Amino acid sequence: MSKMFRTVRGMRDYLKEDRWRLNYVNSIVRELYYKYNYDEVSTPIVEFFDLVAAKAGAEIREKMFVFEDKGGRLLALRPEMTAPIARLYIENLMRSAPKPVRLGYIGTCYRYDNPQRGRYREFWQAGFELFGSDYPESDIEILNIAYDLMGKLGFTEFKIKIGHIGVLRSFFSVIKIPDELQDTILGLLDKREMGKIEEIMKENNIPENAVKLFYNILNLKGKEYTTIINQLNNLLSEYPEVLGEVEKFTIILQLLSKLDIFKKIEVDMSLARGLEYYTGLIFEIFVEGLDIAVGGGGRYDKLVELFGGEHTPAVGFAAGIDRLIIAMDERNLFRKPLEKKILITPLTPRQIPACFITASKIRELGYKTEVDVLRRNIKRALSYAVSNNYSIIIFIGEKEEKENKVTVKKLDSGEQHTINVEEISSILTPVVNRY
Numbered sequence: 001m002s003k004m005f006r007t008v009r010g011m012r013d014y015l016k017e018d019r020w021r022l023n024y025v026n027s028i029v030r031e032l033y034y035k036y037n038y039d040e041v042s043t044p045i046v047e048f049f050d051l052v053a054a055k056a057g058a059e060i061r062e063k064m065f066v067f068e069d070k071g072g073r074l075l076a077l078r079p080e081m082t083a084p085i086a087r088l089y090i091e092n093l094m095r096s097a098p099k100p101v102r103l104g105y106i107g108t109c110y111r112y113d114n115p116q117r118g119r120y121r122e123f124w125q126a127g128f129e130l131f132g133s134d135y136p137e138s139d140i141e142i143l144n145i146a147y148d149l150m151g152k153l154g155f156t157e158f159k160i161k162i163g164h165i166g167v168l169r170s171f172f173s174v175i176k177i178p179d180e181l182q183d184t185i186l187g188l189l190d191k192r193e194m195g196k197i198e199e200i201m202k203e204n205n206i207p208e209n210a211v212k213l214f215y216n217i218l219n220l221k222g223k224e225y226t227t228i229i230n231q232l233n234n235l236l237s238e239y240p241e242v243l244g245e246v247e248k249f250t251i252i253l254q255l256l257s258k259l260d261i262f263k264k265i266e267v268d269m270s271l272a273r274g275l276e277y278y279t280g281l282i283f284e285i286f287v288e289g290l291d292i293a294v295g296g297g298g299r300y301d302k303l304v305e306l307f308g309g310e311h312t313p314a315v316g317f318a319a320g321i322d323r324l325i326i327a328m329d330e331r332n333l334f335r336k337p338l339e340k341k342i343l344i345t346p347l348t349p350r351q352i353p354a355c356f357i358t359a360s361k362i363r364e365l366g367y368k369t370e371v372d373v374l375r376r377n378i379k380r381a382l383s384y385a386v387s388n389n390y391s392i393i394i395f396i397g398e399k400e401e402k403e404n405k406v407t408v409k410k411l412d413s414g415e416q417h418t419i420n421v422e423e424i425s426s427i428l429t430p431v432v433n434r435y
């Protein structure tokens with residue numbers, strides 16, 4: 001008996017409706033690439049392990065699909081897109097392109113996650129990356145795109161949680177926590193493993209008052225950003241290096257407070273992300289009913305340099321398309337255009353060319369048009385068209401062919417006309433579709 005093959009665990013086929021939903025979201029993402037002047041780029045699915053592992057963070061690093069190629073090179077399926085896009089920037093654009101450089105991408109990523117709702121081993125990310133500016137307006141631009149995307153997809157209720165890794169890292173540095181340990185603590189914070197953080201603090205003899213201060217910082221959250229900033233300034237008054245980072249965060253919040261997006265913003269100083277490349281602002285987008293983020297991003301000013309490029313500040317974000325689709329489905333946000341399908345049936349094989357010529361004319365008008373390829377007779381063609389939601393059926397028989405005519409039957413009204421081929425556009429008004 002032959003073997004039945006199935007999709008690999010955690011990976012999915014996209015049938016008609018699924019693929020349509022994916023395309024629908026992608027077309028809105030692409031509309032934003034255009035409107036914000038981002039150039040869409042793509043990179044290979046396979047990268048050198050060292051590149052994607054460098055700052056992926058312990059959790060993602062462990063979940064990578066890693067393999068050796070026949071040349072003995074250690075490769076991996078990309079677990080996220082920022083590192084590959086930073087590589088692409090250095091390899092192709094850093095020396096030649098005027099700054100800032102705005103890049104967009106839509107692609108699949110791979111992580112050996114435990115498959116469940118909203119968590120797959122192959123999933124789609126759509127992102128925006130802005131290279132070359134460390135001014136807060138570039139942070140604002142990225143946040144604004146995220147806000148715009150959510151609105152354009154149809155979401156009204158969503159939250160953008162924002163935090164600042166620069167504040168946390170500079171605090172860690174003044175209390176002498178080395179970079180690697182910082183990565184570990186931030187990774188645990190992302191997973192809310194507070195017990196383990198406490199253990200690490202103890203093991204590394206971090207003074208109790210510093211640990212207490214750290215927890216006090218983490219507890220700052222809410223919509224009242226001025227209160228949070230005041231508290232940060234008070235808590236950290238003895239650490240001028242950290243206050244510099246607080247000041248950067250303050251400026252971002254002040255700018256945001258003047259924009260529409262502000263009503264969706266919630267500050268959360270305990271926000272951390274698994275990826276280790278973040279240096280400043282970080283954020284995650286949440287919708288009701290899904291406790292995992294539908295998107296996230298932040299500032300990563302040292303990644304390009306780490307990959308051998310020149311110092312290039314950068315900020316970006318990625319939306320998790322699969323999770324957005326789940327949330328959109330739950331809210332009924334997909335808007336299907338009313339589609340008009342047309343079936344053209346030759347009554348004998350001799351009318352096949354006439355059917356194809358007519359089909360081309362109708363496709364030009366924007367209709368989804370098929371020529372029957374199963375040689376159905378009138379009766380069977382009609383019942384097939386009715387039960388499969390065609391709106392119009394067109395017959396071409398010998399008589400029609402001779403007179404250069406077609407018989408058009410509208411299935412909703414039952415109306416039927418035999419008209420000249422050239423007159424088709426007078427009864428079929430042109431339609432515009434989102435594919």
Ligand code: AMP
Nearest residue numbers: 080113118119120123293294295296320
């Ligand atoms: P990250 O690269 O971890 O910041 O993820 C960015 C976005 O990708 C997340 O907010 C999720 O929406 C999405 N994402 C991450 N991992 C998965 C997964 N295993 N399955 C589906 N979506 C994911």
